Amino acid sequence: MLNYMLRKFYLLIFVTFGVTVFAFSLNYLFPGDVLTNMTGNQAISTELHQILIEEYRLDSNVVFQYFSYIERLVHGDWGVSFITNTSIFEQVFTALPATIELAMYALLYSFIVAIPLGILASNPDRPWLDKPILALSLIGFSMPIFWLALIMILVFSINLGWFPVSGRLSLIYDIPVSTGFILIDILMSEVTYKAEAMFDALTHLIMPTFVLAAYPTTVLIRTTRQSMHNVLDTSYVKAAKAKGLSDFQVLKRHALRNGLLPVIQMLGIHFGTLITLAMVTEVIFSWPGIGLWLVDAIHQRDYPAIQGGLMVLSGMVFVATILFDVVYMIFDPLARRHGHGKI
C-alpha cells in the first residue's frame, strides 16, 4: 500500500518537473523581454533591472535560473499580471475555488443521476428501460456542450426568464470572500440578505452545473451499465441469486461495489476532459473560475498569467487523476499489484 503511494508520488514529482520546465521555458518562448515575462513588470528601470537580474539569476546558466524559478514558485512569487499589475498567485487562487466548486457540483449531480440510471439500464429483467436510457446518454454524449449551453440560455434565460445568464452571484449582493466557495461564503457571511443571496447563487448554479454535468453523466451511465452487466454475469452473482436473495440484496451485497469500481477509474480518466469542458462552460456563463481567467489572459496576451494558469490547471488535473487512482486502489486490492504508477 505504502509502496504504491510512493510510486504515485514519484510520478507526480516527474510530471510536475515536466510542467515547470515547460512553463519556465515559456518565459523564453513568449515574445518580449525574458525579465518582463518573468516578473510581469513592464517598465523595469535600469537600477531595478540590475537587481532583478541578480535576483532571478539571469546572469548564470539556465539550470540556476530554473532553480531560482522553482524557489519563487514555492514561495508564491508568481510575478504580476501585465494587465492588472496584481499578484498572479493571488488571482489564481481566488479563481480556482470557483472552478472546483462548479466541477464538484457537476460531478455530484452526474453521480446522483447516472449511477441509478446505469443500474436500471443494466437490469436484464427490464430490457425496455435499456434502450431509451442508452439513447439519451448517446445524445448527451454527442452534443457539443457550448451548443447545449446556448440552447439552454435561449430557452430558460431569455424566453422563460428563469435563470440568469452569467456569473455566479448577482452583483447586487456583496459577499465577502473567505473560502472562495460561494455557497459556503454566503452561509458564513454576516449580511442581512443571506437568504436572498443564497437563492440567487443557486439560480446561478443550475444551468452551468447541468451543462457541465452532461458529459460525465453520459459517460457514467454507459460505464455503470456496462460494468453492472459484467458483474451480473459473474458466477458469484448467479450463486447469490440461486441462494434466493432478492434483486436488491444481490445488488447491495455483491454487485454494486464491484460494479462501481470501473466507474471510479473512468472518472479519473475523464477528469482532464471535465476540466476542459469546465473552461468552455465558464466562458459561456462568465463563471469567474480559472478557465475564464486563463482565456482572458490569453486574449490579452498576459504572459505571466498564462504561465500561472497553465501550471495550476495541469497541477489540478494531475493531482485529481492520482487521487482517483488512490481511491480506486483503496477499493480494489487487485489494483495494488500493478507494478508501476501510471497516469
Place this chain on the structure above:
Amino acid sequence: MAKIKSLLNSCLIMLGVSSIAACDIQQDSGLASKTLLYCSEGSPESFNPQLVTSGTTIDAVSQQIYNRLVKIDSDSGQVVSDIARKVIVSSDAMRYRFYLRKGIKFHSTDYFTPTRDLNSSDILFTFSRILHSDHPFHEVSGGQYPFFEGIGLSQLIEQIIVVDDLTIEFRLVDPQASFLANMATDFAVILSAEYGEQLINENRKEQIDQMPIGSGPFKFKEYKRDHYIRYAKNDDYWQPESNLEQIIFDITPDNSTRLAKLLTKECDVLGYPSASDVGFLEKRSDIDIKDSTSMNVSYWAFNTEVPPFHNPQVRKALSYAVDQSAIIDAVYFGLAQPATSLLPPTSWAYNADSYVSQYNLEKAKALLVEAGFPDGFEMDIWAMPVQRVYNPNASKMAEILQQSLKELNIKANIVTYDWGTFRKKLANGEHDSVLIGWLADNSDPDNFYRPLLSCAAAMSGSNRSAWCNNEFDHNVKRALSTADQAQRKVFYTNAENVIRDQVPLVPIAHATRHKVQHKYISNVNINPYGGIDFSATQKGKP
C-alpha cells in the same frame, strides 16, 4: 464504500441546508429593488475624468462620483449652477468669479474622512494640478490632461485668485466665450485638496485617481477590472439624496451578452446597444428605448501632408465617392442622420445649407482626371478597431468606400491595428486616410472645430488631417472671442465653407445614441455632451 456514503451524506446535508435557506425568502432586505445595474461596454481607464477622453470612463465615473463648478442642463443645453451657486462674468469675458455653495461635503469612506466642507482651496487644488507642472499631483498618473490641453487651458488662464473661502476668480489671458461651457464638461470635476494632502503624507499619491473622492451622489466602493464597479449612495449628498442604495456597473464588452443580461433583468439599463439589436428591442413591451440626439460626427479624414492628398482636388473627388445612404443603411442600420457639415443639426450654429453632399462617381472621375489621376492610384483607409457611438463598425464603412473607390480605379487597402497602436500611429501621421469620429464634450460648436481641424490640433496630433488653414483658424478664433451668438454663427458658417472648399475631411453621419432600459426604471439622464447620470433614477418593481 462507507467513505463514499458519508461523503454523499454530507453533500446531501449541505444541499439541504442551502435549499432551506433558499426557501426562506420572505425576509426581503429590499436591496435588489434599491440597486441599479448598468451594463457598460468597457472598463474605465482611470477614476479621474481629467485624465481621459474616452466616453466609457466618463459614463462610469464623472456624474456618479463628482460635481463640477457649473453643469450643462441636459434639457436646455444651457450652463446652470452646480457647486458654484452663482457666476459673475466681467463684461470683457475675461474674469469669471464663482460663488460656491456652503456645506458641500466630500465623501466619507474607509480610506478618507473629510474634516471640512468643500471650499475655494479645493477648486484651486483641482485646477492647479492641471495647470502647474510643479504641482505635487501634476505628474501623477502620467501628467496628461488631454481635454484641457485640447482647449489650451494653460495658455488661457492667467491666474486663479482665491477671494475668500467660498469665492474664487479665474482671470483669462484672452476673452473666451466657451470658457463656462468647458468648465461644465464632465472632465472639469472637482477633487478634494484635503484628500490630496492625506495622500502626500501617506506617500500614496497615485491613489487619488484610483480610489477617488468626490462630492457627487455616489461614492466609490469597489472596482474589479473587466468585471464590475460598485458605488454606494452618498448619505451626505448636498442635493436630494438618491433613491438607490447602490449602483453597479457590470462591465460586459460583448454585445450579445449585454443584450442577454438586459433581457434576463441582470441589468436594468443598457449602454450602447448594437445598432442591429435596436429594431428587436423596440418590439419588446418590457423595454423602453429612446433615441437621444447625440453631439457626434463620424468622418473620413485625409492626411493632407501625404501626396496625393495634399491636393484639394483629389480630396474633393474622393468626397463624391462617399455613399452616405448606403453607409447609414449598412453600418448604422438606419439609426443615423447623413452629415451635411461637421456640426450636427442640433447645434445652434448649424447652417442648414452649409454643405450639400452628393454621391456622384461621374463628378469624382472628372475631378480626378483634372487632378491628373485618370488611372487612379493606390491608397490606405484606416478603420478604427473599436466600436464607438459615432461609428459602430468602421471596417464595414471602409469596405463600402472600397467598393466605390474601385469604380474610380482607386485600389483601397483597409488597415487596422489594436486601438492603442492605432492612435499612436495616427498621431504620428502614418496614415493616408482614416475613418474616425468625434463625440462633443460640451454644447459649444467650438468643440467640433478647434480640436479636429485647427493648426494647434495639427501640432498635438488630434487633427487627423494634419491640416492647417489660416482662413479657417482665423474664423474659429474670431468666433471664440465673440459673445454675440448670431455673430458667432456667421464665423462658423465661414469656417464650414472653408472645409467644404478644401475638404480636409468628409463628414459622413451623426449617429443617434440609444438609451435602453427596463420599463420599471425611470429618470436616467444621458447628457448629449457626456456621461450617463443616475442621481435621480428610481427603480420600480421588476
